[in-house]
Amino acid sequence: MAGPHDSSEFIDTDFTARKSPFGAPSRDDTDRKVVEAQQKLVELKRAQEELERERAGLEELRRRQSEFHTGRDEIIQNLTRGLGLLEEAEFAARRDAEQMVKTLADFKMALAKVQAIHDETWTKENFQMELTRALTTIENARMEWNSARLKISALAGETKKAAAPLEKGLAQASSPSLADLGFFQLCKIGLAMTWPLLLALLGALAVFIAILPRK
Numbered sequence: 001m002a003g004p005h006d007s008s009e010f011i012d013t014d015f016t017a018r019k020s021p022f023g024a025p026s027r028d029d030t031d032r033k034v035v036e037a038q039q040k041l042v043e044l045k046r047a048q049e050e051l052e053r054e055r056a057g058l059e060e061l062r063r064r065q066s067e068f069h070t071g072r073d074e075i076i077q078n079l080t081r082g083l084g085l086l087e088e089a090e091f092a093a094r095r096d097a098e099q100m101v102k103t104l105a106d107f108k109m110a111l112a113k114v115q116a117i118h119d120e121t122w123t124k125e126n127f128q129m130e131l132t133r134a135l136t137t138i139e140n141a142r143m144e145w146n147s148a149r150l151k152i153s154a155l156a157g158e159t160k161k162a163a164a165p166l167e168k169g170l171a172q173a174s175s176p177s178l179a180d181l182g183f184f185q186l187c188k189i190g191l192a193m194t195w196p197l198l199l200a201l202l203g204a205l206a207v208f209i210a211i212l213p214r215k
Contacts, residue, residue: 096152103148110141 025033114137122130149155 099151103152106144107148110144113137114141 117134117137119130119134145155
């Protein structure tokens with residue numbers, strides 16, 4: 001026959017041990033919540049890293065877009081300005097080339113006319129007429145040369161180079177060195193440089209002589 005009924009046999013002692021009084025969370029609940037919190041932190045950290053990568057990508061994209069707009073505006077401005085300058089230079093070069101072609105033809109014609117002058121064939125009868133005609137031809141050629149020299153810079157540069165030795169020679173001829181002067185020329189130069197001193201000495205000597213008889 002069964003013994004008297006014992007109510008403690010139907011009580012889960014482990015459950016009562018885990019359950020806190022006054023409805024407080026048990027240890028298992030706390031551990032579970034800690035694990036869940038840690039998992040959420042890991043997920044949040046992963047999401048933060050993903051957002052950081054996305055932000056870095058967006059910043060790089062913004063930098064490249066800014067570089068694109070700045071570079072496009074800059075190159076458009078440079079190319080537009082370059083096109084204008086090149087078109088102007090091309091027009092000037094074409095104009096200069098056309099001027100050079102015309103000047104070449106004029107120079108060849110003028111040179112041929114000057115070289116065609118043969119004064120050795122002139123006679124007494126036509127000397128005056130041929131001389132006048134030759135001078136007119138040379139003057140026309142000179143006018144052609146001067147006109148071209150003002151229009152074409154290359155000719156102006158050559159003219160300056162050719163005139164430099166001549167100007168240097170004229171300067172040297174107008175101011176010879178003392179070594180090239182003769183004895184009498186050197187005496188004249190010395191007298192011209194010392195005559196004020198000589199006049200002063202003569203004046204002092206005259207005053208001294210005038211004072212002597214009084215003493």
